[in-house]
Amino acid sequence: MIWANLESVYFIGVGGIGMSALARYFVSQGKAVAGYDRVSTALTDKLSREGIDIHFEDRSQLIPKEFRNPDRTLVIYTPAVPEKHQQLNYFRRGGFRVIKRSVALGEVFNTGRGIGVAGTHGKTSISTMLAHILHSSTLGCNAFLGGISKNSSSNLYLDPASKVIVAEADEYDRSFHTLLPEIAVVSSMDADHLDIYHTVENLRLGFETFISQIREKGKLIHKFGLTPAVPYHVERFTYSVDQKEADYHADSMEPNGLLGYAFTVVAPNLVFPTIKLQIPGLLNVENALAAIAVAHQLGIAPETIALALSEYKGVERRFDVRVCCDGAIYIDDYAHHPTEIKAFLSSVKALFPHKKITGIFQPHLFTRTRDFADEFARSLEMLDELILMEIYPAREEPIPGVTSGMLLEKIRMDEKVLISREQLLRVVKERNPELLVSMGAGDINQFRGPLKEWFLRR
Template structure:
């Protein structure tokens, strides 16, 4: 449904506390649209929206709708939700969150970042780069970015940077001027059914570009490269990036080559995948008129996004990181980065599979990726929106690699991973579910172990002194 910003009227968000929903609400408030919303429980995010002028309720009830004219939902909202039932009965306009975001950015030059992996980081890099270049873009990102302080904001620069999520096909509601495709491979088969359907969705996304639009595509990824070649044949302007020969924005060791010039690429985030993400961000920036040197200086200021190999703390020489990876390719990339950061020390993983369907489809690939770690503890599957599937559990993964052990509980997983880590090692909590909260528990357990060790050493020293 194509709706203009002026047509929205008062907008009510069901589940306004979610990362994507709260970001869109923040943008609409910044653009003068009256916003209300509700969520199951209160949070700091809801308090921030109230401070911005939103009318936000804790708990779901039909009366929360008030005089709303438009209701925004995400895929996670059940049809039995009392507010959704009331909105349907009243005949209110009901939009998926992607449709609300499309309305918010309809008057801007839109850069939509799609791909199976790397969307959040690439969108974040582009946004930080453009802000460092003196532009004031609007943005909607799937995670909070420390350098930005938020995951979404309404800017005045006439450019909108949006993370385009393919998980439910809703990214086809956008109208980008520049489309970025970081990679393309099968995922979200619970929605699409087949890998072919996934690739068709990416094809359709590219097809949203206008005649004068630009596709920025990774030449190193087979899926992205194939889709870009197909798009070029149909007349779409394509700018490729990567290490592959012929890439227009080409990575050569730690340098970036573009239009006959070679530049040093300085990044504060590890991993080959981040070098590729940076090349994509650079390609977008120069298309928007940013000088190459200024774009590279902006990239050097990027320090990461929340839950993307995010350092949570260090105790007694053990560094604890957290990552959102929930696909085998992402898991492999995160562990490769961890091995680079750990150097000669060990990498310990606490992994939480996400979705029964994804675990069923990719159990062997998850097991293979976990072999990059020195030790791996696997938690129960985080179900998210799914009901259990008979015969599908985390044991499908642990049974296929001797590197992985199954934890009976989150508490046991924390205990196990801490017991295996020594000074200089890395512990990585990883997954798209609530495993992220265990970073604090791991740090607390490391602190307790450190205190007990110091106390033991002190007692031994005192005993040795008394015997002397």
């Protein structure tokens, strides 16, 4: 066990959304926790207030004394950290156990009744909805989330009395291959992370390897229309918003309030009472169906599921309505793949069909921008006006010829502009949009607060 005989856990990249959930978990287990991150954020500020010692310089001298015993300290790092990182190499040379986040998560996850939520899109929303349903039931759960739940204001659910563990099964770097789930969800298998998989077929094989690791008498729940190979020992169920051949599908859908949807769910040998979602977007109806299917297979009563979802408030940065008042609308979303952008903007247009939509987009990764440039262009053309930011590199070095300028040239649109992050607030104010959306997985999230504040003041 990774926690046996441990006194301390050190995180390199502690401010990442997945890393921070694990850090909080180890604090709950009574371990001393500290770590490094590249920049200070609202999340690292919260972690510091929770007792985690964090610094922002890559110098081995800053590692606290109590984290320098290799027999009592575990070191966890994110793949985004470069190999030349000083602290990472200090621990490796010192004989410490140094493991990736996915390995640490797997060692925790595999001790319980693991529910792994996979898919190139939708993981965070499905996981958070499911965690909220389970937390509202007598079954309870522990959950490691890829976003901040608006119900709990955290990315971690803890219930020492529950053996259920919900976790996002991340396909990047084949991280989900460390998980051995009792129930697995696959929401999508669209081409992505081709820097890792190289081909769509390899990506598919990656998902099928994850599916093959479902435990004996386990279950797979996947979106209707996907056709992964499924082992004989695994029971399969499907879900869909509009395909009535799916095992779980929506029916009698209608608006619920200003932004949400009400619908019934047809399940195997059962019709659920009306589900009333407060959160917007048809894509969230689909995400809810996946969470409903898992909860139902775990034996939770339909009435409990319906009540929990009626109280569900959503996830930060997932169709996150920041402002909606007096004709001013600002919605933020994590969309960073062409398919996600298309789904997000389709939902926005369905809710506000007569409004001009101004969108800010920050591309994430040079490889993703290169591999899907044409697809990004077509998705972004759904906007009426585009404010395009420079590519956020994350873990990558620049690729010659791959720039936001290259992407801008491919986008067939009259109202489009390329800006630096320093220009963003000024450009938005000059355009004075009636409906603004921001999209991306980089540091664009740092503008959510200032943009909301300006909208409310103007």
